[in-house]
Amino acid sequence: MYRPTDERPLPVPDPARVDPAVLTALLGRHGWHRRGGTQGQYGRWTPPGGTAGTSLLVPESARFPDSTDLLAEALTALARSAAPSAREVLVGLAVPSDEVRWERDIPDEGSGATLWTAQERLRAAARSLLAAGALGTCARAGYHGARHRRQAEALLDQVLVGPAPAGRSLTAYVPVTAGRGTVAGLQRALHAARDATDYQRATGGMEAYEAAVELGVCHELTEALISLVRGAEGVRIVIEWSPAEGAPPGCPARPEPVEFTPGDLPALRQAAQQYVRDEPSLAVRVTGTVVRMRRERPDGAGAVRLRVLAGADVAQVRVALGEEDYRIAGHAHLLGLPVRVTGRLESRGGFRRITGAGGVTPVQVDDAERDRLLKSLQENLDHFEEACGGE
Incomplete structure (x- = not known):
C-alpha cells in the first residue's frame, strides 16, 4: 500500500468518457455543494468551505451538445483547484474505486x-x-x-x-x-x-x-x-x-x-x-525448495527452511528433521530438486513451522526448473555453510 495519491500529479480524465452522474455523485460525496444551475440541464458546484473563485458548471447528462465542453472545463478546474477534495474527486474518476x-x-x-x-x-x-x-x-x-x-x-x-x-x-x-x-x-x-x-x-x-x-x-x-x-x-x-x-x-x-x-x-x-x-494446527504435505539448512554438529538432526511451492498457503516454513531426512534434503537441493515432506503446520508462530515432519522425498521437475534451482543454489551458497560443518 499503498500508493499515496499526492505522490504524483493525476492526469485529467477524458471528458468524453466521464459520466456526469458519476462526477456529481463524487462531488456530493466529498463535500461539494450545489449552488444553483438550471434544473435538469446543469448544476453549479462549489467546494467545501466555498473557496473563493472556484466553481464548476457540470451538466446533468451527456445528451446536451455542449456537455463534453462543460465537462472538460470542470475537470480542468478540478485539476487546478487547491481544495484537497478536488484531488479526491479526480482519483474517483481516474480509477473506479x-x-x-x-x-x-x-x-x-x-x-x-x-x-x-x-x-x-x-x-x-x-x-x-x-x-x-x-x-x-x-x-x-x-x-x-x-x-x-x-x-x-x-x-x-x-x-x-x-x-x-x-x-x-x-x-x-x-x-x-x-x-x-x-x-x-x-x-x-x-x-x-x-x-x-x-x-x-x-x-x-x-x-x-x-x-x-x-x-x-x-x-x-x-x-x-x-x-x-x-x-x-x-x-x-x-x-x-x-x-x-x-x-x-x-x-x-x-x-x-x-x-x-x-x-x-x-x-x-x-x-x-x-x-x-x-486456531488448530493443520496436517500438511508440503512441496518446497530448500533455501537454508542448519544443524549444530556435522552429523545428527537439523533444521531446513523451505520456500513453499504447494501444500500450504505460506511463503516459507521451517522444518525440524532427523539425520536421514536432513541428509536427503541436502542432497536434493544440491541436485536442484524440491522435496516433499509431511507433518503438522503449527499455528504457534503464525503457521511458519512444521512439526512432526518426516518422509522427506525428492520431487522430479522438468529440466528448465531444475536449471533455475541450480542457479539459485550457486547464487546463495553462503546459506548452506551450516550444512557442511555446523556454525
Missing part, C-alpha cells in the same frame, strides 16, 4: 512529532484492516498468521491512499476490478465485529465472536481495530461504493458507518487472544 474512510477522534495536542506519530499510526492500522479484509476473502479462519499473505499484499499494492491530516482521517481508494470482494467482505466483517462486541459487553459471552469468523472476523481484524481505537476517543469507519459500479450483490447501497470506542477494547483484546488460542 470503492472508498474506505477512517475517522479518528483524537485530542488536539498540536506537537509536530505527535501529529507525525498519529498519522503513521492511522496509516499502519488502516493497512492492517484492509489486509484483514483481503485475508477474509482467501479463507475463513480465526487466525491467519502467515497464510495467504502474498495474496493480501498483492491487493494492497493496488490501493491508493490520500493524506492523513493530523492522524484524524484517511481515505483508501480500492480499485473495483481488483478489490471489490475485499471491500464487500470488510463491510460485512466490520458490522459482524460490532455486533459481536456489543454481545460480549452485554453478556460476557464470546459466542458471537466465534460465529463471526464465518463473516470474516479474525485475529488480524480485531488487532487492527485495537490499533485504531488505542489513543483515540472514538473511531468511525465509512465504506462507500464506486458510483460507476453501484453496490455489490448482497450489500446495502449505503452501508451504515461502523464506530468503535475505548470501551470496546477489552472485548476486542479478548477476542484477538481467543482466535489465536483456538
Whole structure:
C-alpha cells in the first residue's frame, strides 16, 4: 500500500468518457455543494468551505451538445483547484474505486512529532484492516498468521491512499476490478465485529465472536481495530461504493458507518487472544525448495527452511528433521530438486513451522526448473555453510 495519491500529479480524465452522474455523485460525496444551475440541464458546484473563485458548471447528462465542453472545463478546474477534495474527486474518476474512510477522534495536542506519530499510526492500522479484509476473502479462519499473505499484499499494492491530516482521517481508494470482494467482505466483517462486541459487553459471552469468523472476523481484524481505537476517543469507519459500479450483490447501497470506542477494547483484546488460542494446527504435505539448512554438529538432526511451492498457503516454513531426512534434503537441493515432506503446520508462530515432519522425498521437475534451482543454489551458497560443518 499503498500508493499515496499526492505522490504524483493525476492526469485529467477524458471528458468524453466521464459520466456526469458519476462526477456529481463524487462531488456530493466529498463535500461539494450545489449552488444553483438550471434544473435538469446543469448544476453549479462549489467546494467545501466555498473557496473563493472556484466553481464548476457540470451538466446533468451527456445528451446536451455542449456537455463534453462543460465537462472538460470542470475537470480542468478540478485539476487546478487547491481544495484537497478536488484531488479526491479526480482519483474517483481516474480509477473506479470503492472508498474506505477512517475517522479518528483524537485530542488536539498540536506537537509536530505527535501529529507525525498519529498519522503513521492511522496509516499502519488502516493497512492492517484492509489486509484483514483481503485475508477474509482467501479463507475463513480465526487466525491467519502467515497464510495467504502474498495474496493480501498483492491487493494492497493496488490501493491508493490520500493524506492523513493530523492522524484524524484517511481515505483508501480500492480499485473495483481488483478489490471489490475485499471491500464487500470488510463491510460485512466490520458490522459482524460490532455486533459481536456489543454481545460480549452485554453478556460476557464470546459466542458471537466465534460465529463471526464465518463473516470474516479474525485475529488480524480485531488487532487492527485495537490499533485504531488505542489513543483515540472514538473511531468511525465509512465504506462507500464506486458510483460507476453501484453496490455489490448482497450489500446495502449505503452501508451504515461502523464506530468503535475505548470501551470496546477489552472485548476486542479478548477476542484477538481467543482466535489465536483456538486456531488448530493443520496436517500438511508440503512441496518446497530448500533455501537454508542448519544443524549444530556435522552429523545428527537439523533444521531446513523451505520456500513453499504447494501444500500450504505460506511463503516459507521451517522444518525440524532427523539425520536421514536432513541428509536427503541436502542432497536434493544440491541436485536442484524440491522435496516433499509431511507433518503438522503449527499455528504457534503464525503457521511458519512444521512439526512432526518426516518422509522427506525428492520431487522430479522438468529440466528448465531444475536449471533455475541450480542457479539459485550457486547464487546463495553462503546459506548452506551450516550444512557442511555446523556454525
